[in-house]
Amino acid sequence: MTCTEFIALLDDLIDDSVTETMRADLQAHLKGCEHCEVTLNTTRKTIEIYRSHEIYDLPTDLRERLHAAIMARCKRGC
């Protein structure tokens, strides 16, 4: 397996949607390729960081204001 072939299947590996045979091929490539190992680990970390950090926080006061405005208009029948 080449690095390009590995990268093409990177998402499937990360999202755990590969067959057992495919997983074995990917693992075999990883054993001998530091480049792809780093790519896999840091891509996983990228997703984890974006999942676990709120970058567009909705402050409570704004949230309450928006919520009240929406519900007031819904109760009036929009």
Add this chain to the structure above:
Amino acid sequence: MSTIQSIAGENEQHPDVALVERVRAGDVSAYDTLVRKYERQVFRIAQHITQNREDAEDVVQDAFLKAYEKLDQFQGNSKFYTWLVRIAVNESLMRLRKRRTGRMVSIDEDVETEEGSVPRDLADWAPDPEQNYTQSELAEILRKTIQGLPQGFRVVFALRDVEGLSTEETAETLGLSVPAVKSRLLRARLQLRERLSRYFKRKTAPAGNGPAIAPQTGS
């Protein structure tokens, strides 16, 4: 394992369905519950697309009002959340069009079609690299980095990886094919990874005597 979960899931009614039925029967308080449940997510998605706080605030209001008005059109065969997200994406794109008058704005904008390539930057990251930054510094880095992605990649990454929609739901929400979502997701993940490497890569100790002149930063 995922198969067992999905089979069990098919037999259970999603709690949102009962809430939607109550709203349809005239119980506005049930809609209050739905708005509370999803207003943060809708705000985040709107921010990802419009990249403008005022627009995002407007989108939150418009999307929930439109969903309320159109609730009769909601088919129980899709999740209320993905149906709502589709409305929010459309409202966000409309806002962008208003700002950029005369320019077409779509999910296809600025998207290259070539497949993901092998990343250039080989540098490994420090263990727990985010701990080298304060929460606000980190949030700024993450915002700046994702804002630099082409819109078509950014939206796919936001829906699929940040908001947790499935590939199929993301495709349905954006009106894209499943292969198109997969291709964009791979490129989005790789581009974000490469851009974050600037901040997160392991600092290497200078070998030997080290450079006589300190390397310029920001090159």
